Amino acid sequence: MFDKVISPCRSRRLHRYFRNGKLTLLCLILTVIMFRAYLGAGRFGTPEKDLNEIRQTFAYLRRRAEPRRILESVSTASQFHSRVYRYADFDAARIFNDGDGGGVGELKRNESEPYRLGARISDWDNERLRWLRRNPKFPNFVGRRKPRVLLVTGSSPKPCENPVGDHYLLKSLKNKVDYCRLHGLEMFYNMALLDAEMSGFWAKLPLIRKLLVSHPEVELLWWMDSDAMFTDMAFELPWERYKNHNLILHGWDHKVYGEKHWVGLNTGSFLLRNCQWSLDLLDVWAPMGPVGKAREEAGEVLTRELKDRPVFEADDQSAMVYILATQREKWKDKVYLENAFYLHGYWGILVDRYEEMIDSYHPGLGDQRWPLVTHFVGCKPCGEFGDYSVERCLKQMNRAYNFGDNQILQMYGFGHKTLASRRVVRIRNDSGKPLEVEDEFGLLHPPFKSVKLNSY
């Protein structure tokens, strides 16, 4: 009807009027809200609610074109504050910029400021000692010369892009649960990104620091990647060997200190003592990690300074080589580069030999004859499917899992039909005398399971 009555010129003017009118109306609404907010609570509602409404309105106007995620982060953070944690102090203003893929809503750090893992702790050894004395029920040694060990691992909180990736993560976790149960280790599986800046392989640093300072009773923290699997269930770490060291990694002295080779050591499986030295090392390690300029520029330094390193952003492993090689006087005497057994075992040289190992050796050796850990470096079971090497990875991870699982199943008289098969078969007849079965590798009631997690 309007179209018939109103001329084109006039219709354009009317449109302009309406558009301006909408804007005017919006400003009016905002003004009213702001008035209410500053008038305070009472007949008009709470200031907090109003301030939230203002934030949301401005957020909407400002970010209308931005991904939905940001908008959600502002409004749901408010909900979170008011609903989930009434019992904790919480600064809602800190939920400012969640960012894409970021785990934590934090005020964006000024990139010129140095990155910090947390508030400075400088007297940890004494504080920890005092705590241990006050808490004798949580000793840091749980057996004759056996430290309390916390095995820490984890994976992304997101489902894997590769449909079978989570299945491998599940098996990998079961594998670690089995080893820890046999060896009296505690375990922490992390699925939370504690610091959005420290994403990917760097995510372990904030986690490790947090666990160390929250659990003074833990003597050694054993970090292990999710793509590393235990393949020797009978091998107990030689704890005494490390009593004077604070960082134990698989690697070679000459490769790290001599060649500065980028894979001279491996940070996919390492032990870190709970002490000030370790907190200091973490503080020195972390600054190459924050995503963005820091990580990229550090990557260039590492490629330039380390032997054979490809071009890519800084990773925690290369950073560690660099730190040890360039600050050896500070760290070297407390670092043990272990290569007598496979604290980390590169899968490429191990997985095709499993049958030969079964033929010739037995669990408990931990080394190239029967590796403690088979680590699938370079495999991405959680990533996109389709690459031939992903198929090889998955097939070999399955074999490695079964190789380790056979050592668990044999305790109960079973074993996988083949290293490729998920099916299990009996390997001995069922007698009516379960306590007289031969416990071939002594895994049912092993001496290294003798721990007292707390004393009386």
Add this chain to the structure above:
Amino acid sequence: MFDKVISPCRSRRLHRYFRNGKLTLLCLILTVIMFRAYLGAGRFGTPEKDLNEIRQTFAYLRRRAEPRRILESVSTASQFHSRVYRYADFDAARIFNDGDGGGVGELKRNESEPYRLGARISDWDNERLRWLRRNPKFPNFVGRRKPRVLLVTGSSPKPCENPVGDHYLLKSLKNKVDYCRLHGLEMFYNMALLDAEMSGFWAKLPLIRKLLVSHPEVELLWWMDSDAMFTDMAFELPWERYKNHNLILHGWDHKVYGEKHWVGLNTGSFLLRNCQWSLDLLDVWAPMGPVGKAREEAGEVLTRELKDRPVFEADDQSAMVYILATQREKWKDKVYLENAFYLHGYWGILVDRYEEMIDSYHPGLGDQRWPLVTHFVGCKPCGEFGDYSVERCLKQMNRAYNFGDNQILQMYGFGHKTLASRRVVRIRNDSGKPLEVEDEFGLLHPPFKSVKLNSY
């Protein structure tokens, strides 16, 4: 060239010659192999290798048309024998009929024979007691009046059909790892089908029996379904309450003994004491389980005898109701039907109330105010995707997981942004005094973690 020179009649004859010639050559090869086999080892290779070659050749000729799986089972079983378990006695003839979906290669049982979980054990209490006395380093009580508990759970060895199913299994396992670490429980995650006849929900029976008799040090075995999650990390089971009972399940006396209601109790989360009584109960429980005629006919009985039971094959839970209701004089006095807290909590009446619980209550209660366990009965996170109720299930499982996970994260100053979000945010500022943070629910160093898994 041949086609030009040779007439049709002659070409048919030639073809026949060639075909027969091939067969003759094959027979010749087999004969040579058999000769070598019976001549023994030495210059000609090992007899075992030869026998394997013969088996494989015959298997090929005989089963060429059959599904590849059977062929693999014969040849790989031989490989398995010769390669994987040289150190164990093994009867390869028992690998007879693996069947589809069957986990174990066993001689097919004559269905008229009663099903047995294993060789009869009749003096377990005394045998166990003798073992415990001989092995003081593995006591069955690990704390002041606290029994050694093994939490047992598991899932299929196959990847889930639903792509996100394994992700939920992973989170569910992490959830249990967290609870067990805090409460000083050991854990066993099973991914092996020990008895092909006892598939599905019945698979737990052979597993439970095997673990009980292999681990006399375990006082209580706590079975928990993979679709059940801990939602109260602070609740410690009242062990003393059960000291005179051997089976503890969530349920109601009147529902089981009075109404014979098919959900009068729940076998998704229950405790079983390690004793002869329990082995006897398992023996009485198992016969309704074997897949096929036994399970179907038992299903008909259960539907007829129990209240409100739908028509389907026998399940372990209905079978337990039936056994307790019809043999109460034998079992009732040692069975505790717990309903003071949610040893099992039906998700349908809990998950929409989490925010209300956070508003009004706190961890440590274990009951309808803050349920110990939220159990997603009827959900199939591992099954086919697409059903609305599956969506609701997955969404609520996520919320339940986050609800429980928040109780872990809060120890470290973090929490999920919302119960729906995998992102975490800080809930308190990071101070330089980690040992002075308020441990609100006492979960960092809880008294119920005071266990000595082995004494000195």
